[in-house]
Amino acid sequence: MFKLKMVKKLAAVAACAAVLASPLAMAEKTYRLKLAETWPTNFPVFGDATKNMAAMAEKMSNGRLKITIDSANKHKSAFGVFDMVRSGQYDMGHSASYYWKGKVPNTLYFTTMPFGMTAPEQYGWFYYGGGMELMNEVYGEFGLLSFPGGNTGNQMGGWFQKEINSLEDLQGLKMRIPGFAGEVLAKLGAKPTNIAPGELYTALERRTIDALEWVGPSLDLRMGFHKISPYYYTGWHEPATELQFLINTRVWEKLPADLQEILRISMRTAAYDMYTQSYHDSAENWATMKQEFPNIQVKTFPKDVIAAMRKANDELLAEKAAEDPMAKKILDSQAAYMQKARAWTDISDRAYLNSLSD
């Protein structure tokens, strides 16, 4: 009896297989998402993060989640990613949160801050210390979800044509350093400017500017600044630049639970992987730079210059906290977290590294 039932059932199943081209075709709807990235086509490291994310999502979903990536060359709006995802023109974005600070001031705090957390400290804050919740409190108001999108690691302080030996040397210093770090330097008498990436090399070579910061060896090598600048200063202004993935909440909510999880984990892994890749590429490219130009001098700003920059930074942040309760909430959370995390960093990685130096 059991066997007969089975035979009948199998016959019916076979008939069904003929009706449905694939038994999965109906239930397994394909979701196609469009992502706009701030970067130009095939931009290294940052562009690898989006490709890595999309490839993982497609493979894990067996093709049910397909994400196409439009670079800035296509959508022509590198800094319009926030608006394009908010309006629904794109489903997702890949960019950096601090690019929207002119529009939504509190997005500033989710990329990196001068004298702020290192990458492992900041991942601790995002994932275990309340950072994700605060970030999505800010983005939620705009119908958006935001996720960490990849870390560059510590960014270098920049290429300088002359040494900075005192605060005096910052007076009138023309430096390409956009954003909040530029505000810090302006308070100390420097003249921050912004210049299009394609014109930076010539501006530095012809001394139209005295200095510039870009990223670090991972992306500086191809820019060629090491060929024309003798001093490479260590970092202070972007200790752990985290990019971001943005998703329109309505798009997110239409995805079934398994694809939401596949997307969440693809973004999370792509972000961590970008940190590892940045570390690797920086190590490789710094070795190349040193070999080609052994006279590059690595410098750290003098203690009194660092102290003055920290003071200027603290004053600017205090102004922001006084103006906006949400800014205060985020800054307080970061400061409290960093105090604990840095105490640990100091007795672990820092003590270890210093114990090995001569």
Added chain:
Amino acid sequence: MFKLKMVKKLAAVAACAAVLASPLAMAEKTYRLKLAETWPTNFPVFGDATKNMAAMAEKMSNGRLKITIDSANKHKSAFGVFDMVRSGQYDMGHSASYYWKGKVPNTLYFTTMPFGMTAPEQYGWFYYGGGMELMNEVYGEFGLLSFPGGNTGNQMGGWFQKEINSLEDLQGLKMRIPGFAGEVLAKLGAKPTNIAPGELYTALERRTIDALEWVGPSLDLRMGFHKISPYYYTGWHEPATELQFLINTRVWEKLPADLQEILRISMRTAAYDMYTQSYHDSAENWATMKQEFPNIQVKTFPKDVIAAMRKANDELLAEKAAEDPMAKKILDSQAAYMQKARAWTDISDRAYLNSLSD
């Protein structure tokens, strides 16, 4: 005509839906894998990594990949994980590669090495510097695949009842420090011992041993050593302890491509997440320890002690390289990678952290 065809097709589909309880039931076979972990039930951090991995895999696969976890309390063979996965008794394992060095000497190099790489350096080596390929060359011979399984971050040098001010102080020092690091100390006259975890507190309190190392604040807090030991030494012997996932190759090959990718990414993310969680828990627990016992003294071994330990370590590694070409291949790869990566660490995170100190 088109409409009529559609109606007929939909009717047939409806009939099929009645035949098959779920249209996915046939094609979507559920794969159940059994994982043996070295840790006891609900062990913090390490045990969270396996649970996190299994939860991601199940959710991303919509229940098609179910991984059950047996802790050491169940399988009664904490250090038999390698054998149990190799024999097929378990499909997967979660442990640390250096536990099998007595059986397969070249597994030693894939957890962490004294005076070796930090966590971001080591992830660079694994994922972008050839480390994964070397690890799977070693494990492949045994029908196993190995993946990074979570990093503790820098481990502390341990709790000491007396200060170490010179090499003299290491003579006859009774210290619980198992494995390769113990061999290094033995070369310098110390007496490394191994003692069961449950007896460590009493042994330290009664001075049966002079010192011990465990992990770091993330796992040391619950052991209570800070209540009975005045000196907490900074790390040298395990700068970035990476756990591992093991999978039997035959099991892996039976999984469809999408589930292989889901499993690979679940392990990768769980590993990265464990590094972040370890960082977070260390920061929190170190703050707690300092508050409860403000007199804990953090110490770094003197320069000449560090130099002697490095020399002993280098000599032991040179012996291993001379005995075994594969050991030499792995050690050469690590040394070359670390040279580049450390040069980058020194001008990035280390310079940044040092520039902020008084």
